Amino acid sequence: MSACIELNQVGKTYAGVTALDELSLTIERGEIVGLLGHNGAGKTTTIKLILGVIAPTRGSVTVLGYSPRGKQSKSLRLQWGYLPESVGFYEQLTGREVLEYFARLKRIDRARVRQLLEQFTLAQAADRRVKTYSKGMRQRLGLAQALLSSPKLLLLDEPTVGLDPIATRDFFLTLDELRRQGTTIVLSSHVLPGIEQHVDRVAILDSGRLRAWGTLDDLRREAALPLTIRARGNWPDGFDPDHLPHAGISSYQYADNTLTLTIKREKKLTIMRELLADKGIEDIDVQAPSLETLYTYYNNGGDTGHA
Structure with a gap:
C-alpha cells in the first residue's frame, strides 16, 4: 500500500x-x-x-x-x-x-x-x-x-x-x-x-x-485505560464479590442483577474466567475505552482526570 x-x-x-x-x-x-x-x-x-x-x-x-x-x-x-x-x-x-x-x-x-x-x-x-x-x-x-x-x-x-x-x-x-x-x-x-x-x-x-x-x-494499548465489564445473571441472594480476585478491580457496582466492574486491562482474562465459572452468569459484555475517552485522555496529556 x-x-x-x-x-x-x-x-x-x-x-x-x-x-x-x-x-x-x-x-x-x-x-x-x-x-x-x-x-x-x-x-x-x-x-x-x-x-x-x-x-x-x-x-x-x-x-x-x-x-x-x-x-x-x-x-x-x-x-x-x-x-x-x-x-x-x-x-x-x-x-x-x-x-x-x-x-x-x-x-x-x-x-x-x-x-x-x-x-x-x-x-x-x-x-x-x-x-x-x-x-x-x-x-x-x-x-x-x-x-x-x-x-x-x-x-x-x-x-x-x-x-x-x-x-x-x-x-x-x-x-x-x-x-x-x-x-x-x-x-x-x-x-x-x-x-x-x-x-x-x-x-x-x-x-x-x-x-x-x-x-x-x-x-x-498505549493509554492502558481500564476496561468496563457488565455481567448480568440470576443471583437470588445477590452476587458475592468474594468470588472475584480483588487485584485488578478498580470499582464494583451491583444493582438489578447486573454487575459492573472497572478493571485493569491486563486482568481481563483472569476476571473473565472467574465470572464464566459462576453458574448464575447469563450474559457478559466487555467495553474498551471509547474514542471519546481516548480523546479526553490524550488531550489531558495522558491524564485520566481522576485523582
Whole structure:
C-alpha cells in the first residue's frame, strides 16, 4: 500500500503564532483517518496544507506523490473532493445547477449529477433554488459536490453537521463503500461516537502538536485505560464479590442483577474466567475505552482526570 498523503516535520506559523508544530503523518491509500482536536488545535490548517491553499513554513507536504502547490496541482485538484465546515453556494442557483456548474469545471458527465441527486435524496428538490434549502439539504448538496469526480482523496470537515440520523447513517455507509473502492478519506469531526466504527486510524491534535496517532487498538494499548465489564445473571441472594480476585478491580457496582466492574486491562482474562465459572452468569459484555475517552485522555496529556 502506497502513501496518499505525507506530512514530514511540517510547521506553520502565522505572524509569530505557531498553528502547527513539527507534524509528521503518513496516510495510506484507501484508509479513513479521523483528524481530531479542539478548535484551534490545527485541524483546519492541516487540511489547508493538504489542499495546497497555504504553504508550510517548514517541512514538506506530498499528496498522491506530488506537492499540492507544485506543477501538478491542477491535475491533483481533479482527483480530490473537499467539503468545508461551512458550506456556501450561489443562493439563486438550483441544486441541479450547482452540481452541473462544478461538473463542467471538472469535466464530468451530467449523468453523474443525476446519480448524486438521487443518492443524497435531493432529486425532488433539484430544481429549487438553494436559498430555499434547509441546513441538512445544503450539507447533502455539499457532499454530492465533493463526490462528483469519484475522488481518490476526500477531505471532509464536520460533514455530518445538519444531517438527521438516517442521513448520517447513509453518509457513513457511503464512506465505507468509497474506502472499499480505494478512496482515501480524511475526516475532521467533533461527533466522536459517530465516526468511531468507521475510522482506520485517528490523529489527535492539540495546540498544533500531534498528541496521538494510530488505530484505536494502538491507542488503547498505549493509554492502558481500564476496561468496563457488565455481567448480568440470576443471583437470588445477590452476587458475592468474594468470588472475584480483588487485584485488578478498580470499582464494583451491583444493582438489578447486573454487575459492573472497572478493571485493569491486563486482568481481563483472569476476571473473565472467574465470572464464566459462576453458574448464575447469563450474559457478559466487555467495553474498551471509547474514542471519546481516548480523546479526553490524550488531550489531558495522558491524564485520566481522576485523582
